[in-house]
Amino acid sequence: MVEVAFQPTSVPQARTARKASSLRNALKRKSTMAFLMTLPLILLIAIMVIYPAFYSIHLATLNKAMTKYVGFGNFQFLFKRETFWMVVEQSCIFAITAVIFKALIGFIVAHFAHNIPSRKQRKWRGMLLVPWVIPPAMSTLAWLWLFDPSYSAFNYTLGLFGAGPIPWLGQTAWARFSIILVNVWFGAPFFMIMYLAALKSVPEQLYEAAAIDGANWWQRIWYVTLPMMRNIIAITTLFSLIVTFANFDITRILTAGGPLDSTHVFATWAFRLGIEGGDIPLGASVSLFMAPILAIAAIFILRDISRRGNEA
Amino acid sequence: MSTLAIDKAGPSRKVKYGSMSRDRAWALRWSYFFLTLFAIFSLVPPIYMLITSLKSSAEISAATNPWWVFHPTLSNYLELLTSNQFLRFFWNSACVAVIVVTITMLISVPAAFALSRMKFWGSATLATGVFLTYLIPDSLLFLPLFKMFAVFSDWTGIRLINKWYVLLFLYPTLTVPFCTWIMIGYFASIPKELDEAAIIDGASWFQTLTRIFIPVALPGLIAATIFAFTVSWAQFLYPLVFTTSTDQLVMPVGIITTLIKGDVFNWGQIMTGALLGAAPPLLIYAFLMDYYIAGLTAGATKG
Numbered sequence: 383m384v385e386v387a388f389q390p391t392s393v394p395q396a397r398t399a400r401k402a403s404s405l406r407n408a409l410k411r412k413s414t415m416a417f418l419m420t421l422p423l424i425l426l427i428a429i430m431v432i433y434p435a436f437y438s439i440h441l442a443t444l445n446k447a448m449t450k451y452v453g454f455g456n457f458q459f460l461f462k463r464e465t466f467w468m469v470v471e472q473s474c475i476f477a478i479t480a481v482i483f484k485a486l487i488g489f490i491v492a493h494f495a496h497n498i499p500s501r502k503q504r505k506w507r508g509m510l511l512v513p514w515v516i517p518p519a520m521s522t523l524a525w526l527w528l529f530d531p532s533y534s535a536f537n538y539t540l541g542l543f544g545a546g547p548i549p550w551l552g553q554t555a556w557a558r559f560s561i562i563l564v565n566v567w568f569g570a571p572f573f574m575i576m577y578l579a580a581l582k583s584v585p586e587q588l589y590e591a592a593a594i595d596g597a598n599w600w601q602r603i604w605y606v607t608l609p610m611m612r613n614i615i616a617i618t619t620l621f622s623l624i625v626t627f628a629n630f631d632i633t634r635i636l637t638a639g640g641p642l643d644s645t646h647v648f649a650t651w652a653f654r655l656g657i658e659g660g661d662i663p664l665g666a667s668v669s670l671f672m673a674p675i676l677a678i679a680a681i682f683i684l685r686d687i688s689r690r691g692n693e694a
Numbered sequence: 695m696s697t698l699a700i701d702k703a704g705p706s707r708k709v710k711y712g713s714m715s716r717d718r719a720w721a722l723r724w725s726y727f728f729l730t731l732f733a734i735f736s737l738v739p740p741i742y743m744l745i746t747s748l749k750s751s752a753e754i755s756a757a758t759n760p761w762w763v764f765h766p767t768l769s770n771y772l773e774l775l776t777s778n779q780f781l782r783f784f785w786n787s788a789c790v791a792v793i794v795v796t797i798t799m800l801i802s803v804p805a806a807f808a809l810s811r812m813k814f815w816g817s818a819t820l821a822t823g824v825f826l827t828y829l830i831p832d833s834l835l836f837l838p839l840f841k842m843f844a845v846f847s848d849w850t851g852i853r854l855i856n857k858w859y860v861l862l863f864l865y866p867t868l869t870v871p872f873c874t875w876i877m878i879g880y881f882a883s884i885p886k887e888l889d890e891a892a893i894i895d896g897a898s899w900f901q902t903l904t905r906i907f908i909p910v911a912l913p914g915l916i917a918a919t920i921f922a923f924t925v926s927w928a929q930f931l932y933p934l935v936f937t938t939s940t941d942q943l944v945m946p947v948g949i950i951t952t953l954i955k956g957d958v959f960n961w962g963q964i965m966t967g968a969l970l971g972a973a974p975p976l977l978i979y980a981f982l983m984d985y986y987i988a989g990l991t992a993g994a995t996k997g
Contacts, residue, residue, distance in 0.1 A: 412814075412899070413812070413815070415808075415812065415899055416808035416809075416812035416813075416814045417808075417814060419804040419805055419807060419808035419812075420805045420808045420809060420817075422800075422804075422805065423802065423805035423820075423824065423870060423874060424820070426867065426870055427824070427827050427870075427871070430839070430863070430864070431827045431835065431871075432827070433842075434835045434838035434842060435830060435835065435838070437838040437842065438834065438837060438838040441837065441838055441841060448841075487732075490728070491728075491729070491732050494728050494729050494732075495729060498725050498726065498729070504983075506729050506733065507987070508983055509733045509736065509737060510729075510733060510736050511983075511986075511987070512736055512740060512976070512979075513736050513739070514990075515924070515972075515975050515979045515986070516740060516972040516975065516976065517924075517928030517930075517945075517946055517971060517972055518930070519928065519930040519946035519947075519949075519950065519971075520928075520949070520968040520969075520971045520972045521739050521740070521968075521972070523743075523949070523950070523964055523965070523968045524739035524740065524743045524965065524968060527743075527746060527959075527961050527965060528738075528739065528742060530959075530961075532757075533754065533755075533757060533760065533961075535742060535761060538757075538760050538761075567735065571736065572990070575987055576990075624829055624831065625831070627831075628831030628832070628833045629833075630832070630930070630931045631930045631931070634930075648833070649831075649833035652833065653836075653931075653934075656836075656840075657836075657837075662837050662840070665837045666837045666838060669834050669837060672831065672833065672834050673834065676829060676831075676834075679829060680826050680829065683825070683826070683829075684826075
């Protein structure tokens with residue numbers, strides 16, 4: 383108190399001036415520092431992600447030897463090929479079916495896991511997440527062996543019940559089914575974990591209130607669980623849709639696109655054309671068709687983030 | 695008060711209570727039943743890997759019951775673990791994974807710190823941008839990247855393609871955005887008072903990061919490390935595109951390209967290799983499951 387009273391009138395002005403300049407200095411230092419700390423990240427993203435993404439648009443307009451500009455020539459060529467439309471169809475069938483089944487199975491399993499006493503949940507969760515932990519290339523090899531044309535363990539088991547051998551990877555329809563099966567096997571645990579975390583965050587009182595109001599099991603899910611989990615369901619599905627749409631490992635190892643190119647998705651066909659066929663521009667044009675789904679996802683996520691920002 | 699008394703006296707309540715607990719018991723039984731079914735579905739491929747890896751080629755081709763090992767043998771394991779080629783794959787994979795994890799942490803931890811605490815021009819946009827780059831898949835980028843590295847070697851004469859260390863440049867694109875995103879989330883949850891106290895005590899930004907943020911956000915750091923390790927261990931597309939000589943391959947590609955020779959599938963060895971390739975992530979998962987799951991759920995719940 384005394385100190386404040388004693389302060390001469392001229393000093394505060396000088397002090398505020400000095401304080402302001404030192405504050406500005408500190409601010410400058412802080413922002414420079416922050417910029418330097420994020421610089422490696424910015425460089426990495428700019429050089430290894432953003433630049434190649436635009437470079438692939440440029441590549442898609444070149445001819446095979448990458449010496450001449452051909453405009454939309456690669457795309458015109460693709461649109462005329464039957465295989466291309468087959469790949470579009472297969473990619474969409476594959477991604478949509480697989481994501482729906484992953485989400486459904488994940489939701490159901492999460493419910494069952496949520497039902498049991500929390501003491502035992504850990505053990506079950508541990509077992510159910512194993513498919514997600516094994517590198518997909520390695521686990522797909524196990525599936526390839528399970529689907530083997532002559533020694534298939536599945537066909538052996540089916541044979542015990544008198545059912546005929548199934549050409550798991552030999553026929554188009556079965557090969558598509560097998561690829562989706564493996565993808566669902568690999569991806570469902572991710573949904574399960576996400577939904578289980580979301581289920582745990584739904585307040586118990588809501589269920590009690592619903593039960594008092596006489597809601598049955600179905601109504602509790604429809605009016606309480608699903609609205610409470612809407613956000614997490616949306617974002618998980620979006621994530622998974624992107625990852626599944628761009629999936630490479632499973633199709634590559636199981637069928638490599640066969641039989642007769644009927645199970646190619648964008649990623650494997652781009653690899654076949656670009657790396658194995660040596661036509662990088664054509665491969666780049668194929669892989670660019672994965673961009674629209676990405677753009678849609680980006681719009682949704684940005685909207686979600688800005689909405690959350692407004693709420694907060 | 696009076697309604698409460700009547701309610702308590704009502705006989706119907708007791709009956710309903712009994713049926714509810716019976717419902718619960720049945721729900722529990724059904725839950726266990728279906729969980730068992732799903733657990734079997736999840737565990738069949740890895741168990742089948744183990745079964746096949748214990749069989750000799752003769753037993754596999756004899757087409758006996760595939761679900762049982764009649765003459766267990768460790769010969770597949772011995773053969774692979776003494777083969778220089780296989781050990782080379784393992785070594786390459788381990789090198790790549792460890793170095794990539796280090797690079798990832800060195801880039802993403804300071805960046806996450808700066809983005810979550812030191813607000814500067816464009817920091818919010820950058821944080822969102824980091825998340826969006828995580829969504830750009832490897833299968834969209836491998837062709838332009840391949841061409842970029844080819845052009846780079848034409849210009850400078852440094853050949854990176856077909857060397858295992860080319861992966862050190864490629865994998866961070868997959869790991870850094872997500873790890874930064876996780877760490878931003880963890881750092882943001884640390885109370886501001888903590889670092890303000892440190893600043894008042896005269897700590898520099900660097901000291902705040904190493905003395906306060908890293909110890910407090912250690913669980914997040916472990917989760918991010920596990921994520922970076924699993925991604926770099928499991929990545930298949932980039933090594934398949936960028937490396938071809940057998941001494942430069944990493945595990946997944948090495949097993950698939952060298953153990954599958956033409957149409958001859960030595961399934962005993964392939965399954966052994968696959969199991970050994972799956973072992974490091976599985977071991978980490980077995981010991982650090984909670985961190986693993988924390989990392990998995992952090993990405994989307996904080997999005």
